[in-house]
Amino acid sequence: MSMRRPNFSTVMLVLGLLFLYLPMFVLVVYSFNASKLVTVWAGFSTQWYGELFQDQQILSAVWTSLRIAFFAASMAVCLGTVAAFVMTRYGHFRGKTALSSMVTAPLVMPEVITGLSLLLLFVQMAQITGWPADRGMATIWIAHTTFCSAYVAVVVAARLREVDHSIEEAAMDLGSPPVKTFFSITLPIITPALAAGWLLAFTLSLDDLVIASFVSGPGANTLPMVVFSSVRMGVSPKINALATLIILTVSLATLLAWFFMRRNETRRRVALRDV
Amino acid sequence: MKLSRSSALLKRLQLGRRAVIAFPLVWLTLFFLLPFALVLKISLSEAAIAIPPYGPLLEYADQTLHVFLNLGNYLFLLSDSLYIAAYWGSVKTAFIATLACLLLGYPMAYAMARAPARWQLLLLLLIMLPSWTSFLIRVYAWMGILSNSGLINNLLIGIGLIDSPLRMMNTQFSVTIGIVYAYLPFMVLPLYAHLTRMDNSLLEAAADLGSRKLNTFIKVTLPLSTGGIVAGSMLVFIPAVGEFVIPELLGGPDTLMIGKVLWEEFFLNRDWPVASALAMVMLLLLLVPIVWFHRYQSKELE
Numbered sequence: 135m136s137m138r139r140p141n142f143s144t145v146m147l148v149l150g151l152l153f154l155y156l157p158m159f160v161l162v163v164y165s166f167n168a169s170k171l172v173t174v175w176a177g178f179s180t181q182w183y184g185e186l187f188q189d190q191q192i193l194s195a196v197w198t199s200l201r202i203a204f205f206a207a208s209m210a211v212c213l214g215t216v217a218a219f220v221m222t223r224y225g226h227f228r229g230k231t232a233l234s235s236m237v238t239a240p241l242v243m244p245e246v247i248t249g250l251s252l253l254l255l256f257v258q259m260a261q262i263t264g265w266p267a268d269r270g271m272a273t274i275w276i277a278h279t280t281f282c283s284a285y286v287a288v289v290v291a292a293r294l295r296e297v298d299h300s301i302e303e304a305a306m307d308l309g310s311p312p313v314k315t316f317f318s319i320t321l322p323i324i325t326p327a328l329a330a331g332w333l334l335a336f337t338l339s340l341d342d343l344v345i346a347s348f349v350s351g352p353g354a355n356t357l358p359m360v361v362f363s364s365v366r367m368g369v370s371p372k373i374n375a376l377a378t379l380i381i382l383t384v385s386l387a388t389l390l391a392w393f394f395m396r397r398n399e400t401r402r403r404v405a406l407r408d409v
Numbered sequence: 410m411k412l413s414r415s416s417a418l419l420k421r422l423q424l425g426r427r428a429v430i431a432f433p434l435v436w437l438t439l440f441f442l443l444p445f446a447l448v449l450k451i452s453l454s455e456a457a458i459a460i461p462p463y464g465p466l467l468e469y470a471d472q473t474l475h476v477f478l479n480l481g482n483y484l485f486l487l488s489d490s491l492y493i494a495a496y497w498g499s500v501k502t503a504f505i506a507t508l509a510c511l512l513l514g515y516p517m518a519y520a521m522a523r524a525p526a527r528w529q530l531l532l533l534l535l536i537m538l539p540s541w542t543s544f545l546i547r548v549y550a551w552m553g554i555l556s557n558s559g560l561i562n563n564l565l566i567g568i569g570l571i572d573s574p575l576r577m578m579n580t581q582f583s584v585t586i587g588i589v590y591a592y593l594p595f596m597v598l599p600l601y602a603h604l605t606r607m608d609n610s611l612l613e614a615a616a617d618l619g620s621r622k623l624n625t626f627i628k629v630t631l632p633l634s635t636g637g638i639v640a641g642s643m644l645v646f647i648p649a650v651g652e653f654v655i656p657e658l659l660g661g662p663d664t665l666m667i668g669k670v671l672w673e674e675f676f677l678n679r680d681w682p683v684a685s686a687l688a689m690v691m692l693l694l695l696l697v698p699i700v701w702f703h704r705y706q707s708k709e710l711e
Contacts, residue, residue, distance in 0.1 A: 154594075
């Protein structure tokens with residue numbers, strides 16, 4: 135990459151990043167606007183943050199969403215890891231095509247289809263088995279686990295393909311049973327991928343509006359559902375304040391991740407040089 | 410004796426293997442595949458004022474089994490031009506947005522793949538970061554930018570370029586830009602993954618043999634990144650066809666999209682059978698792209 139004469143692709147990269155970040159920057163700036171009219175600047179103020187923290191509906195929705203996301207991400211990691219392991223390590227088995235289709239299809243499936251189909255399933259299940267009598271957190275948890283596990287499987291499978299298979303084979307040749315080999319050899323190696331998968335699933339679950347709206351009942355309102363019912367009325371400074379907090383949290387977490395990944399990279403380079 | 414013990418062990422291993430396979434297979438079959446069969450079933454039933462609001466497919470009365478297969482919902486979709494217009498609008502909008510994502514995303518991914526190694530991780534995180542914040546809020550951001558009293562119009566009026574606000578909100582333009590904005594990271598990531606994996610010696614060989622840069626790009630780089638182009642385009646196109654949030658927040662009466670129509674049939678009209686029929690037809694339309702995506706993705710998975 136020549137620094138003197140920027141080439142076409144570098145210019146596009148800078149423009150693309152500006153395109154991605156300017157709208158978010160605007161949200162952050164206007165969250166400190168004193169005026170209720172979001173587009174007219176009337177001086178600096180933090181009043182919308184105060185109002186945000188007094189909004190019981192939003193606060194309880196945040197708590198609901200965090201709990202669902204935590205449990206959905208945890209279950210999705212279990213399910214997705216097993217699916218990835220089976221697909222990368224088990225060679226051929228009956229149902230492999232079905233499994234790999236069911237792992238890739240949720241990545242692209244339009245949300246309205248997934249949401250509608252799961253709702254119909256829950257309604258049918260309630261008719262036959264009596265469960266779930268009420269739709270709410272449990273049904274959202276199942277729905278989120280299902281589509282998040284597909285993303286986890288993709289992340290973990292990518293890591294499993296990189297890992298040297300011969301270590302696991304050596305352990306098993308030496309008489310280690312498969313379950314023990316998995317927990318003492320494979321799992322520690324792929325832990326970073328599990329963490330990445332968990333975080334991805336967590337953010338996906340926190341973010342979902344459409345599927346949750348279909349499978350939720352009157353009792354459970356997630357944060358996107360509350361935000362959506364507010365923003366379809368128009369722009370609101372309180373939502374800008376909420377957006378700013380979300381952007382800030384994600385940016386800090388990313389910065390932290392970048393810092394640790396870079397440190398590991400430098401360490402690895404030093405280690406390689408010493409060898 | 411020893412033989413039987415080892416065969417018992419083998420049996421246990423086989424059993425364990427089956428149990429491990431069964432866990433994701435059963436979960437996904439129950440909660441992903443089976444629901445589609447139910448959508449098909451409900452799409453063939455008749456709307457009824459009941460809880461749930463549809464009639465049965467099978468009924469046993471007077472020693473006869475009555476099977477009701479109501480094709481009316483599908484015929485209804487054909488008879489009302491609104492639905493066909495909505496399908497067409499979705500496919501058209503998704504196609505334009507995918508093309509725009511590709512034209513913007515490809516050079517971005519290319520520049521990232523060529524950037525110095527110490528920059529690449531940071532650039533990658535910068536591309537992914539927006540998708541970790543909230544989708545809803547990122548779409549909402551454009552409401553404040555594009556509306557009649559929004560940022561762009563205020564700016565243009567402020568510097569005296571226009572007198573009355575340009576109508577940008579609730580148009581084809583605002584919906585397309587919303588989709589491009591929301592889905593751009595999903596285009597860049599697979600492209601970047603393919604471009605970094607590319608063997609640089611091929612480019613050097615082409616240059617050594619006297620190929621010009623543009624020629625090398627068209628004959629070497631582009632064909633080698635086909636997998637990334639297909640994966641990225643499908644990751645944008647397929648969800649965009651069924652998109653609900655973006656046409657709902659940024660669209661207007663002349664930007665019909667099928668995801669929004671389905672939502673309204675379900676939540677406002679409470680017509681579950683028609684909503685199911687809409688979903689089945691959408692699935693049928695997307696079957697070829699989904700299979701195409703799966704073919705490229707399963708290569709990646711193995």
